[in-house]
């Protein structure tokens with residue numbers, strides 16, 4: 001990234017629309033914009049946070065009537081001078097405006113470059129950068145609300161507070177070392193132990209919100225499994241309320257898996273219709289599908305075993321028991337499908353709970369949806385202002401390990417040096433969360449996943 005350049009890009013999605021926004025950011029933003037914009041005043045003389053109506057020209061050719069929003073450094077998203085051009089939507093007009101800006105001295109922005117500049121100019125930290133991505137890609141109402149709070153700096157504040165506390169501990173430990181020959185104690189060791197245990201607990205609480213955060217970020221993953229012809233595809237369609245998966249009386253028609261999403265009470269549910277599972281399949285394509293199914297189930301939050309009750313209520317029990325052993329972290333649900341085909345079934349003799357449905361007759365589908373929604377919303381209320389991602393969780397685990405070692409050193413009566421080394425490591429890792437200690441590789445990965453214009 002060259003911070004000397006003035007960059008521009010469309011911030012709104014390309015296509016036909018009433019309005020589009022083009023961002024121009026950098027030290028020459030006003031000079032470049034003034035070459036093309038004719039309004040009541042020159043933009044270089046306009047106060048910050050004002051909007052100006054005018055005409056946008058390519059030399060003498062009028063391209064559009066626009067509004068120019070002026071943000072002066074450092075009071076802007078990137079911390080640089082910014083002009084946000086509000087023009088009419090459409091492929092041609094926006095491209096013409098961008099080409100004219102480039103001709104006048106701007107360069108086209110790389111993906112995520114506006115946000116990268118905001119980060120490098122200290123406007124936002126890495127947790128806020130991640131919140132920007134989460135807001136843009138949000139699939140759930142609650143997820144987008146939490147990302148908004150993270151964007152305001154909620155996570156950053158919590159990390160900074162822990163860091164400050166550990167920094168003062170370190171300072172006292174190290175000061176004590178300087179006075180070691182005088183046997184002065186600057187810090188009470190039992191209080192220090194309590195502080196370290198509490199900090200570990202805070203990190204663990206954050207880590208525990210990881211799976212809920214994943215649900216809010218990517219949706220609650222529900223896999224439908226069962227023996228061929230149990231009615232998985234029919235149920236998949238019934239849950240989605242549309243014809244998406246092929247229903248066939250011929251066993252083994254779903255060869256890999258089909259995926260679609262639905263929203264239950266604001267939570268995005270990712271539904272997967274999988275290949276029928278069979279232990280003794282000799283059809284090679286279907287075996288490949290079954291491998292897909294196994295990979296998919298590994299990451300499912302809820303696994304629904306679809307059983308053909310007209311064969312027997314316990315027909316899929318061996319499959320259920322097999323999968324519970326394989327995926328102990330997942331939640332399970334045993335669904336008795338084709339209830340319309342049986343007249344007489346003794347529920348009381350079943351020593352496990354099931355939901356009874358008919359996917360073709362729309363019986364029990366509402367009850368199943370309620371069950372999915374309840375399973376998805378469990379734990380969600382625990383998270384408030386942080387959408388934990390894999391990067392955070394890896395670093396939090398390192399912080400916990402470092403603090404655990406420092407506790408061991410303390411309990412074994414080791415010298416302050418040994419205790420403070422690991423507290424310092426924890427402090428360093430906390431700085432990695434906020435981006436204070438930047439790892440270029442991480443930064444590049446993060447920003448390249450953004451779209452152009454963000």
Ligand code: GDP
Nearest residue numbers: 229230231232233234247248249338358359360
């Ligand atoms: P899959 O192999 O598990 O995906 O099963 P399908 O959804 O393709 O269904 C297999 C057959 O069972 C089809 O002929 C469906 O119409 C039928 N079927 C599915 N659900 C029901 C149901 O609730 N009642 C009845 N009577 N038939 C069903």
